[in-house]
Amino acid sequence: MPGDSAFASVSLLLHADGANGSTTLTDQSINALVPSALGGAQLSTAQKRYGTASLLSGQSAGAFARYASNPAFGFGTADLTLESSVFITAGTGTDRNLLDFRDANGSDTMVLFINSANHLCIWTGALSGDVGPALALNTWYDLALTRASGVFRAFVDGVQVWSASPAVDFGASRPLGVGAAVFSGSVGTGLLPAHIDEVRITKGLARYTSNYTPAGPFPNGAYAISGTVRDDADMPASRTVRAYYRATGALAGSAVSDAATGAYELGTLTADECSVLFLDDAAGAVYNDRVLRVTPG
Known part of the structure; x- marks a missing residue:
């Protein structure tokens, strides 16, 4: 998959991949934001739109990802794009929050x-x-909301379903709730039971x-390095x-190869030449001293 030329503008990127039951939710954007609380939300391999898992939210009180107020979410009057895939499991008859940037019930x-x-x-x-349109339960949807020169547009599975032009300033810094309300006094209300x-x-x-046309998973950088990893027996391996x-020795990107196929892809911000290392154990030993010299594409 090609890189994302606008990656430097990405405020948050959650693939929600990992082991079943994990409470580690990794942000692959350059901000590397860490949720201040998950409240029982966790990764689940039972359903996933892309990759290996999804974030299971809304299964108990407070089970959602909460991020502290950050300029990364202070959109002001500028253009923006919000994207998420969602598999709603319950809650018909109530309002349920997917992405909530409210720090108060203000205008x-x-x-x-x-x-x-x-x-x-x-x-x-x-x-x-x-x-x-109404969204069916237990069905994956790719959702997006954009604002371009003051015009909001909403998309379901890549099809524009709505537009409007309300004049609104979202301020310089906001919190974020993924799967519930995040503003003071109502934290954790409006829980969304969903993957x-x-x-x-x-x-x-x-x-x-x-x-x-929706496509995923989203790239982890402006440029990409991809390949496969095989072990001493020439079998696909997770590394x-x-x-x-x-030129600088700075970390450009990292990934974990798929255990079944050995495939990996990582993103970099520039197309500068890289050395790629494969680590075969928790101590960080270099797998077969293997180092590749790669120019990101």
Whole structure:
């Protein structure tokens, strides 16, 4: 998969991949944000839109990913793109929050949510209402919301389902709740019982202004290095793969190869030549002293 030329503008990138039951939710953006709380939310391999797992939210009180207020989520009046894949499991008859940036119930706030009739909805303070068709339970959907030059557009599986132009300033810094409300006084309300996958938030760019074809998983950088790893018996192997810029020695990116296929892909911010290392144990020993010299593509 090619890299993402706008990767430097990505505020948050969650693949939600990992072991079943894991409470490690890794942000692959350059911000490397860590949730301040998960409250019982965890990775699940039972359902996944892309990759190996998804974030299972809303199964108990407070089970959602909460991020502290950060300028990465302070969109102001600029363009933006919010993306997520969601597999809703329950909650018909209640409003359930997918992405909530509210630090208060004020007029300059935003939440992307699923309403009581399972319609995709947006609340901005200046606007509230359905923005798309009803979503079936236990079905994967790729959802996106963009703002381009003041025009909001919502997409379900790549098809534009709504547009409007409310004048709203989202401020310089906001918290984020993935799967529930995050603002003070109502933290954890509006829980979304769902599998949530491939969350990407892009600040300053509207990636879509017309129908598009969803694809995933999203790239981890502006450029990509990919390949396969095989062990001494020439079998596919799971290994930690790390790329370092040859000119500076700085870490360019990392990944873990797939145990079944040996395939890996990691992203880098530049196309500068890299040394790629394959680590075969927790102590960090280099697998067969294998080092590749690679130019990201």
